[in-house]
Every structure is written in C-alpha cells, then in structure tokens.
Amino acid sequence: MSENILELHELDELKAAYNQMDERLDGQEIVSDENLREAMYNKFANLRQTVKEGLVYFNLVFVPVILWRDWSNENLTLFGTIVMTVYWVASLLFRFFMLKKTRKEDYGSYDLKTLTDRECRYQKYLKWGNIVFVLFWAAYFGQMVLVRGSAAFISFAVLFLVLLMPILIRYLIIKYKYNGDAIDPATGQPREIRMTYLKVFGLILLGLVACAMLTAFVLGLVYSESWYDVLNVMNVVPMFVAAAALLLAALHQKRKITVSGKVIMSLVAIAVVLSLAIIATAYFMNIGVRSGTNFLFTVVCFSIMARYLHKMRK
C-alpha cells in the first residue's frame, strides 16, 4: 500500500477519474434480480452447448453410420476405412481430453498469466483440429472418387461450387456496394447481408436446381439405357440444396451474414421434399430406391447440422 501512496502524485488525474467513476456507479442497480435470475436459470444452459462440441458429437454418430453405409454399398476402400476409423478415434479423444477440460475451466482458480498460457495452448490444438478435420474428409472424398469414378468427381466439384456461391455473393456485395469494407462502422460488426441478396441467392440456387434436373432428364433420355442414371443424377440435386443450407447456417453462426431461420428451414424443406419425391418416383418405377435413400440420409444429416448451426449463433 505504501508503494501505491508514494506514486499517487504522478497519476493522480487518472486516480481522480477512477474515483469519479466509482462515485457515479454508486446507487446504480446495474443488474436487476430479475436479470440475474434469468441468467442463472435460462442462459447458463447455453454453456453446455458449443459448436465444436456439437460437431464432435455429430462426428461420433455420423462417421460410424457413413462407414456402415459405404461398406454395405461396397464404396469403401481399405484406405478409406483406416482414414475414417482414425478420424473417429481422434474425435473421441478430442471429446474426452480437450472439450472436457475446457468445460471444466475454473476462472476463479487460475491467475491471469496461467489462464492466458492455457488458452493459447487450446487455441493451438483447435487449429490443428481444424487441419485434421479438412485432411481426413479430403482423404475420404478422394478415395470415394477413386471408387466411384469421374461421376463422383463431377458431383463433388459441383457441390463445392454450390458451397462457394454464398461466399462469392457476399464478396461481390461487399466489394461493389460497400467498397470492400466488410465491417459496419456503425456497429463494429460484420455487415449483414440483406434479405434481397439472399433472395437473389435463392433464385440462382433454384435456377441451378432446375437446370441440373433438366440436364439429368435430357441426358437420361439421350444417353442412358435406363432411368436409373437419370434418378441417380437427380438425387444429387437435393443434396446440393441441403449443402447450401448448411453453408448459409455456418456463415450465420460465424456472424459473417444474417440469415433468418425461415430461409434455412425453407431450403431444408425443399431438399427433403425433393429427395422424398425422387425416392417415391424410384419406388413406383421400381429402380434405384436404395441410392435415393442413401442421398436422403445425407440430406437429413446436412439439414440437422444446418438447423443446429443456425441455432448456435450467440
């Protein structure tokens, strides 16, 4: 305390301002009992859910189902099996060694320096986790292309392009409308993309869906010996729509754009209805039902993830 008193004269202006603030806050309620109760009973439930945790749980359930599905369809090489098994074990280890620790983090036990060091270490692990995520899925899709041939490659390439569309639209809007300034100076937050632009995206997406279906239909009529190929191509379309919903939800969660729940649910509904319609057609024509159900499975998975990510925005 004596050391503080000796130095007070140097920065007494700052001390005076601090005391001034202290006086002004006296008598201020700041947080009402109602707000405190609301925080304790409702908002703390959010602590149990983080996006990373959700994705890890999703991996733990989703990867074994994929393995089983691809194995039963003979679409899985030994390499693919090893890759996905290692990935699944990595997710499991990540859940029990990383997320469990971060959840139990007690801010009252650590000093600031220790906590900062721990956080830096976690951030480093999370970055490695992201790299592992991309590498393993790239390896999985790579082996899938090898098994299924060029048709699968085209599917994945188109899927990738559809996924890039919202990013491209956002990039163009920011570049030409806001002169490349991605942050809104009024709020300090990333600019929100207006409903009008999302409608443009929706229209482009619907146009692509229509073109893809028409192309599949024409190609099926001209080149294919059976309707099986037509339905196979058409099956990919709802998957694109669901993937687009997933990407929009991810961008929404990351606060890059703002998308209403209705838009996500509409895209998801379109994808599921399209997929079901294709399965029903296949059922009545007695062809390719199994392929349709596989795609429906992917569509449902993408839809659940999209809904989950959209809800996770804080």
Place this chain on the structure above:
Amino acid sequence: MKELELEFTKLVREYRKTIYTVCYFFSNNPQDVDDLFQEVLVNLWKSFPKFRGDSSPKTWIWRVSLNTCCNVERGKKRTVPTIPLVIDKGVMSDSDEGGRQIKMLYDRINRLELFDRAIILLWLESMRYDEIAAIVGLTPAAVTSRLFRIKEQLKSMSNN
C-alpha cells in the same frame, strides 16, 4: 442449491460495481459492456461452488472478471447471449467535467495491452502489489517494474 443461489446473488449485488468497472474498461463500445458483464456472471456462477474463501471475495471477483474479460477480448468469442443491464446510460457520458475525465481514463486504458489493462485497473483499485501479483500470476517485483512501464506509457499518451 437455493442457499447457493442466494449467496451468489448477494455477492454479485455487493460487487456489481467492480464487475461493471472491469467490463467497461475491457469493452470497445457500450454494447460490449452488456456482453462482457454476462460472460463474467456465467464464469462467476461456474466458479462459485469451488470458491472456498481462500482469498477474499473481492480478490476472487477481480480474478474471475479480469480472466473473463481478457479471454473474451482476446478471442472475441461470444459464448452466451446478452442480458440488458439496468444502468443509467448517462452515467458515463462526457457532458460534464467528471464524465470527460472518465472518458479520458477509458481512452488511455483502452490503448494498453490486455495484460497491462488488468494490472493498471488493480493498481487504480489501490490493491497491494502482492495482491496484484497473485491475481495476474507475476512476482511482486515483476508487477512493480511492469507498473512503472505502464505508468510511463500512460503519461506519454495525449488526450487524443
């Protein structure tokens, strides 16, 4: 559980001014104060069952508040939705001399690094150097030298 909640509510009510002050100096704009306040509340509630009174409640509140604010501001991550605070927004306006002084203090502290912000706030709170050292995880000697440097930095800053 009910007893724990009552104790927690009492403690927060007693130290709400401290929590607000830390959040205010770690926020970049007025909206952020509400967010940070909520984050601190969450972490206080999480840590509360483990708080056995080894340190004073004041030290514990400062520790959790600074840890939370530094962590949130470093990562800019929001983990919980915001509750609006019940505070007269005019309290911090710079319409009078007192308000302008507070604004000057905010502007200067806000230009410091996060770790230095924590140390200077504890010093402004008139905490002993060994208490500051225990909260930030440095030795008292290191706190002394760091405070000297921070003060020089603050003095060299212009009001603009």
